[in-house]
Structures are given as structure tokens and as C-alpha cells.
Amino acid sequence: MQAEEPVMDIAHLGHVELLTPKPEESLRFFTEVMGMTESGRQGDSVFLRGWDDYERFSLQLTASRSSGLGHAAFRTRSAPALERRLAALRAAGCEATPLEDNFGHGTGWRFRDPDGHPFELYWETEWYEAPPDRRPVLKNQPERYPARGVNVRRLDHFNCLAVDVRACRTFFERTLGFRCTERIELDSGEEAGMWLTATNKSYDFAFTREAHGVPGRFHHVTFALDSREAILQAADTFLEAGVFIETGPHKHAVQQTFFLYVYEPGGNRVEVAHAGARLVLAPDWKTITWTEAERRKGQAWGLQTIASFHTRGTPPLPDDEQP
Structure with missing residues (x-):
């Protein structure tokens, strides 16, 4: 039996919008501590970038009454690829709504996954042009190295919490063509985690089980x-900036990412990570499934996963303790 031809219409994760009830404090965190560069403002949003992001921005920081995800956006490989994915979403009964007048890119098509998270697809984009004082010597680099704070290089991935992880995984596989590289299955048969990729990266985003x-x-x-x-x-x-460190530095067992987690002032969890040289080059990659017993062993070198990692997310719940 011949394998089904893979769908390669999604190029990469383009940007993530974070909502924050403390916009000025969050902005200082991402510019002064994380070392990102402001590339523009529109309405209640400030747009930021890492020094190796080729697009105008990779993070949209939007003032809001609470924290959480505003939306996550994927760029397609072409205009026809965008039309094919929109057709697949509609065939699955998922409504996609166009949004115009977007900062840094063309028409964005907004839709929601089975758990209600907001997503966006787009094709047309604005490549970043560094001003004279940010122009690098090496012309194959978008921007000069900032030498400020953490010196974020680029946006890597994001993680959502979901009530039904399996339903979300099959949705993204069937409509957008993402591949699942690793997953967690509990003894009950419930899927507790999944990691999806559209590229040769081992993952572009992940979903884990929502505890509440x-x-x-x-x-x-x-x-x-x-x-x-x-x-x-x-x-x-x-540490020097007084930022609360939740866990790490350490190495994940799943995906082997070297990690460090903190909270930005608005309450959103932020990770800085190094994924090393781990790529998924096999076109017929076989999904790795981790068992409940294996995950109880903790992270790669034995560090136990702290309780807040499974229970705390944004928007916060009434009983969430703030660091």
C-alpha cells in the first residue's frame, strides 16, 4: 500500500501574540531582558523581533485585561498553498475569517482549533529591513547582534493547553498537514501531550493536557x-533582573530541548531554549510515544517536573498563585 503524499503547505511558525495586563512592564522585559528589538506599534500592540527573524516581527505584545494567547500564526509556502489549507479547514467545518490591515503581513485568516485557541494563516509578508544603526556587517543576517540581555535569536515554538489533546492533534494533521514527531499516552489511553512539525525541525508547537x-x-x-x-x-x-525562574536550566526527555522557564511580568510563561542539531530528516518518521511510567521518571537527567508546569497556564485561574 502506497503511503499518502505528505502535505507541505505550511512553511513555518510566523509569530505569536501574547496578551498582557502589564504592557509597559512586559515590553521592558522583552526588550531589556530578552534583548528583542521593537519594530513597530499599531493600536494596543507593540511588535518585536529576535535578531535572526527574517520577518518584520515574531512577537506581538497586546495590552489586555488578562494574560494569555492572542493568536499564533503560520506562514504558508505560497498563495496557492494558503488557498488549499483554507479549503481543507472549510471542508472540516472550520470557519476561517479574513483580517486586513495587519502589521507586517498581508491578509490573515483567523480560525480556532477544537479547544478554542485562535490561529492564523497568511502568505504575504514584509521582510525586515534593518535601519542603518541596526544593519549587520554580514548581509545574510537580518539584523545586528543586539548584545543586550538574553539576546534572543528567533522565535522557536509555543505550547498550548488542551482539554482534548488527541482531537487537536488530528485536527492539525488533517487540515494543515502537520506531522506528529512525539506524543505522550497515559495508562488510561488519554493523550497527554503531542509535538507537531511542518518543517525539518523536530517540532513547531506542542499541546499538553489541561489539568482543570x-x-x-x-x-x-x-x-x-x-x-x-x-x-x-x-x-x-x-537572576540579576529579578525575574522569577520556574524551572531549569535542564534538558527535556521529550524532544531533548535544553530549557529554562520564567514568567514575564504579564504572567505568561516564557522559555529560552537550545534544541541543538536535532532535526527530523526522515520523510517517513515514526512517531515516538512516551508512556506514563516513562514520563514519571522526570526530565532527561532526572529532574522531576514541578507541579506548576502541569497546572499553571494563562489566562490564570482564580486559585493560581502568582510568583
């Missing part, structure tokens, strides 16, 4: 640094 049965919540956004040593240096930078 509340749909549409957000776990974290992740930015890539250059090395493990950069993650260790980031820990010192966060």
Missing part, C-alpha cells in the same frame, strides 16, 4: 538561543 478542564488556555512561548552555554548565561541575566 478549562479550554483555550496557553502554556508558554519559546525563543531560541545559540547554545547551552547561552541558556546558562540567561539564567544569570534573569
